[in-house]
Amino acid sequence: MSDTYAKLVGAPGPAQQLAKKLGLPRPARLRRTDPTSVDRPLTPGPVLVLSDAASTADADTVAEGLLAWDLDVHRDVRLPDHARWGAVVLVLTELPHPAALSAPAMQLGSVLRSLAPGARVVALSRRAPGPDTTTAPAVAAARAGVDGFVRSVAKELRNGATANGVVLADDVDVRAPSVRGALRFFLSARSAFVDGQLLPVVSGAGSEPADWARPLAGVVAVVTGAARGIGAEVVRVLARDGAHVLGVDVPAAGESLTSVMNEVHGVALQLDITAEDAAAHILDVARSRYGHLDVVVHNAGILRDKLLANMSAEKFDDLTAVNVTAPLRMNETFARPGVLGSPSTAPRIISLASTSGIAGNRGQTNYANAKAGLIGMTRALAGSLTDAGGTVNAVAPGFIETEMTASVPPVPRQVMRWASSLQQGGRPVDVAEAITFLASPQAGGIDGQVLRVCGQLQTGQ
Ligand code: NAI
Numbered sequence: 001m002s003d004t005y006a007k008l009v010g011a012p013g014p015a016q017q018l019a020k021k022l023g024l025p026r027p028a029r030l031r032r033t034d035p036t037s038v039d040r041p042l043t044p045g046p047v048l049v050l051s052d053a054a055s056t057a058d059a060d061t062v063a064e065g066l067l068a069w070d071l072d073v074h075r076d077v078r079l080p081d082h083a084r085w086g087a088v089v090l091v092l093t094e095l096p097h098p099a100a101l102s103a104p105a106m107q108l109g110s111v112l113r114s115l116a117p118g119a120r121v122v123a124l125s126r127r128a129p130g131p132d133t134t135t136a137p138a139v140a141a142a143r144a145g146v147d148g149f150v151r152s153v154a155k156e157l158r159n160g161a162t163a164n165g166v167v168l169a170d171d172v173d174v175r176a177p178s179v180r181g182a183l184r185f186f187l188s189a190r191s192a193f194v195d196g197q198l199l200p201v202v203s204g205a206g207s208e209p210a211d212w213a214r215p216l217a218g219v220v221a222v223v224t225g226a227a228r229g230i231g232a233e234v235v236r237v238l239a240r241d242g243a244h245v246l247g248v249d250v251p252a253a254g255e256s257l258t259s260v261m262n263e264v265h266g267v268a269l270q271l272d273i274t275a276e277d278a279a280a281h282i283l284d285v286a287r288s289r290y291g292h293l294d295v296v297v298h299n300a301g302i303l304r305d306k307l308l309a310n311m312s313a314e315k316f317d318d319l320t321a322v323n324v325t326a327p328l329r330m331n332e333t334f335a336r337p338g339v340l341g342s343p344s345t346a347p348r349i350i351s352l353a354s355t356s357g358i359a360g361n362r363g364q365t366n367y368a369n370a371k372a373g374l375i376g377m378t379r380a381l382a383g384s385l386t387d388a389g390g391t392v393n394a395v396a397p398g399f400i401e402t403e404m405t406a407s408v409p410p411v412p413r414q415v416m417r418w419a420s421s422l423q424q425g426g427r428p429v430d431v432a433e434a435i436t437f438l439a440s441p442q443a444g445g446i447d448g449q450v451l452r453v454c455g456q457l458q459t460g461q
Pocket of ligand 1 (some may be wrong): 224225226227228229230231248249250253271272273274298299300301302322352353354355396397398399400401402403404405
């Protein structure tokens with residue numbers, strides 16, 4: 001879907017000058033993957049690795065790992081001639097006290113004006129402890145402080161640059177596959193619309209793919225609601241990364257479903273996900289065609305917006321049936337041990353939540369109930385697929401330009417775009433990249449989490 005406003009103010013001319021005078025946002029062009037050369041180059045310039053004094057050894061390890069990806073890695077803030085930093089990686093894994101952030105924070109601040117367009121700032125830190133741990137208060141403060149720091153840096157960046165964090169559990173090493181996998185995702189163009197997010201890595205599970213460009217080789221995935229919008233793009237990106245894909249949609253969307261699935265030589269399955277036997281049906285088709293099913297993406301969803309005072313039970317119930325009851329019922333089959341996965345592929349269940357489910361949204365009590373419900377379901381299923389190397393996660397998109405959001409009236413639609421740090425709506429491909437990352441072997445240590453793809457929407461953080 002084209003964003004007329006972005007086009008007008010993005011091109012030199014009277015509209016751009018007027019927008020500048022009025023102080024209106026002029027969204028930057030985001031650095032997205034080039035379908036012909038995914039991940040090359042991984043960053044738009046050299047990478048600077050900074051750390052606090054206590055985390056130097058981990059920073060050395062991280063720098064070595066970046067060199068192995070053929071990146072131009074530096075430990076000194078002095079910039080090579082005429083270059084602009086493509087990324088800054090802040091290693092803060094042993095931060096002992098909030099005051100110890102000062103030195104790396106000042107170093108980061110000194111290079112922010114020399115970031116390339118679409119640059120990345122990525123922090124590696126440790127999870128702040130819960131109430132029943134023995135971690136010293138200063139360490140807990142330091143860890144929690146990093147979250148606030150990263151979210152604020154994200155709000156100060158311009159030109160399509162983003163800041164995110166990877167948050168390691170206490171026993172997770174910086175070399176763990178999912179630490180490297182998440183770091184690579186955040187550095188790459190795949191994370192264009194992910195901003196101000198802190199992604200926990202809960203275990204050392206997972207593995208690095210043999211080929212980073214095709215991490216899903218041999219994987220079989222199903223995507224519900226695949227005929228258009230985000231679902232169609234998820235199909236394309238999963239296939240680009242090597243997966244065999246089944247696409248599910250209602251019979252009324254059969255024609256566009258077939259055309260999407262033909263693009264990727266996948267299987268089109270006309271099926272209403274509210275059917276009692278939907279999961280069994282999907283499983284039968286996947287097994288007879290490919291022998292196994294590994295990844296389930298619960299993407300199908302509908303909107304039935306109304307203020308609660310005007311809401312009919314029919315609107316509430318129809319939405320609940322598609323958006324949360326159907327995934328819950330299907331997971332009774334898919335989350336059973338031994339159903340998903342194969343000896344060489346690990347299970348994944350990934351649900352489409354929404355920032356409306358996190359922050360709430362006027363006119364969306366039914367939708368927010370369903371989407372927050374999916375987050376609850378995801379957390380409850382965390383750990384349930386661990387024995388098979390599997391994970392259960394959710395992605396929460398913010399405002400994404402699709403036919404679904406095209407039905408939002410123009411003024412609130414524009415306001416939603418401006419409400420994010422990146423000052424624009426995302427594209428279906430941005431959500432698809434996040435889902436595809438969570439489906440990959442290098443995300444095996446990320447379980448029970450919600451990854452927001454919202455350009456750091458100012459609501460519900
Ligand atoms: P869309 O309306 O463009 O596509 C949804 C697809 O689901 C359609 O092809 C539809 O036919 C299919 N579908 C609906 N009911 C079905 C059923 N009972 N059985 C099988 N298929 C069914 O929606 P969009 O925008 O692509 O959203 C996809 C998902 O992402 C939804 O779950 C939505 O709630 C979520 N989301 C979207 C956001 C956005 O800004 N577009 C923001 C946050 C979440």
